[in-house]
Amino acid sequence: MEDQETVIAGRIMSLRTHGKASFADLMDSSGRIQLYLRINTLGEEGYGLFQTLDIGDIIGVTGRVFKTRRGEISVEVKDLKLLSKSLRPLPEKWHGLKDVDLRYRQRYVDLIVNPEVRDVFIARSRIIQSLRNFLIERGFLEVETPMLNVIAGGANAKPFVTHHNALDMDLYLRIAPELYLKRLLVGGFERVFEIGKNFRNEGMSTKHNPEYTSCELYQAYADAEDMMRITEEIFAHVAKEVVGSTKITFQGEEIDLTPPWPRKPMLEAIKEYSGVDLSGLTDEEARRLAKEKGISVPAQASYGNVVEEFFDAFVEPNLIQPVFITDHPVEVSPLAKRKKDNPQLTDRFEPFIVTWEVANGFTELNDPIDQEQRFRKQMEQRDRGDEEAHMMDEDYIRALEYGMPPAGGLGIGIDRMVMLLTDSPSIRDVLLFPHMRPR
């Protein structure tokens, strides 16, 4: 490159003027380069224009590449054009923009002055691309299903409500694409996936944003075990491609994503960490045990609710290295197939890493009669005031009545996956424009 003529454009990030010669740093999306400007090469007029420039202005230059006395590759500018004027001063060059409120609200400024922020979003794009390629290579078809739903199904969550004027009816923003994707299995697509936003009308935290991205995939003639294998393969594959290794560091903790990950039934995990054996109890026995152990559960809590509470309290905080928790109670898994040898439990799994649930999968319930009963149970909970209980979806039942092939399904929380792989402690660090209360 040395001694070659070049044409570049970018934003001025710093200025060092020395009278009749000056240095400037120019930044574009590929990085920074130093400019050297002399009155001898630019002429009175060109150098005069340069002297009116501010940090933040976007300019285009032509010039010759050379190495300075201190060995820095630079461009000696022969011609210079102001392309865009910056009217507002940029944050300080040394400390950058730290105020998190401003960083999120004015992400454009954050991206200009904090280069590591840009790197996170480049990584996010690569992670999603890597995941997409992985699935397409394995014969999965990428599809798009409705985000405006008459029934918000596929998860237990409070939906956002919106209104369709022409039809004069309320609609829900989807909380999960699950039921649509399984209709596609009925229709004959054997491997489908969708990457997209879900919307949940719930609290926000370092791990929750009202709109978030998931990847759901469904494979006919597969089961939960197949889905666990694909889960660990996805994480290993993406980590290798984006981070360069299946061993990653998260907030100082070494995490080994190398497959296979251990499998542990939920009841066994609870027994291991709390000493309590919850297997085979009635609702009432389970509630009594919860009270004994100081776990608060609603008076109406089912066996499954109690198990979940025990799990959250005793087990979850300990799950740092990847592990699949399996065999969730049927009451908290209304779309999963029951275990053949224990109808109280389902053939379901959730992988945990750094105490987060990073995905959720199971052998899909394809028995329309059992599914209808499960929906009815959910409706009862709804009637008792549980706003997050599943809605009845009669069309989904009808689809199952045509016959859905046995299948495995998996949903991955993309934001959490990106947090993990970019060592980001807050979901807001991996969302370009996280939800904020308006100012």
Next chain:
RNA sequence: GAGCCAUUAGCUCAGUCGGCAGAGCACCGGACUUUUAAUCCGGGUGUCCCGCGUUCGAAUCGCGGAUGGCUCACCA
């Protein structure tokens, strides 16, 4: 939704006991033809988050509110 903490110049931050509102960077003027957190000289650009109160006097104390962060609760 609850608790704790924060909010001062465009940005990063000081501000003591209640007594004239401060620094660095950025910006403006001047010097300087290989610097790189350039240097040197001069210039402070402000709704001290908002409101009410206490006081001779409030950035500072009290009450109420706004916004944000963290923790907890709910969830993925």
